[in-house]
Amino acid sequence: MTDVLVHDALVVTVDDHDNVYESGTVVVEDDRITEVRPTIPDDRTADAEVVIDGSDKLVMPGLVNAHAHLESSALRGAYSDLSYGELLVDMTVICQQLAKGELDYLAEAGVRLAALNFIRNGITSVCTMDIRSELGVPILGESGLRALTGPLISDLFWDEPVESQLRRAEKFIDDHHETYDGRIHATLCPHDDMTLTRGMWESVADTAEEYDVVVHTHLLEDSVSDLNARANKEKTPSVCWTTLVS
Ligand SMILES: [Zn+2]
Structure with missing residues (x-):
């Protein structure tokens, strides 16, 4: 019937x-x-x-939110007066607290708020990069949404050895990839082209190939990207990083 x-x-x-x-x-x-x-x-x-x-x-078909940081939804607008550089500095403090698990209530509330907004406004799929991604998985899974999600990694941002970050990312894939009827897709999330070394990008490329998962990042957001690309012997970030992971 x-x-x-x-x-x-x-x-x-x-x-x-x-x-x-x-x-x-x-x-x-x-x-x-x-x-x-x-x-x-x-x-x-x-x-x-x-x-x-x-x-x-x-x-109509569901809309796709192609880039989000859902655990920060509750902070939307709080930093709108700041420049991008100032934003990164201020957010660093909150990111460190999130990483220690001190703001789990805020992260969970943010994902719930976002999921409700998505469903009300016709968004059925989201690509999100977070710090405590594992907290968002059950919320997104039970909401019925489709999500590409993963923990951000960066060797110039986090005071954590590269290997440890990669093991955490791999565990996230092992635990959550293709769960909730296949609607949750684990992704590798090297944060951006400013705060990763070439070595880290190469490791990410290897891991993405090994696990056959999508890579989600920020590209070309700031002139520092050019500086970092030149330090890694490439003319532009787009040439430097996309050739590594494509
Ligand atoms: Zn972003």
């Missing part, structure tokens, strides 16, 4: 022809969309568990 049928909705697809139905029907069976087509009169009296009149409503 059909679980859900939405009729008479404006339906936007991303199928092979990017079809848009001004009065469309979407059928869901066993948690899968099985039909997307123009509405026919019988749809309005269909034998489905849930029938939704989609008049004046939009049905």
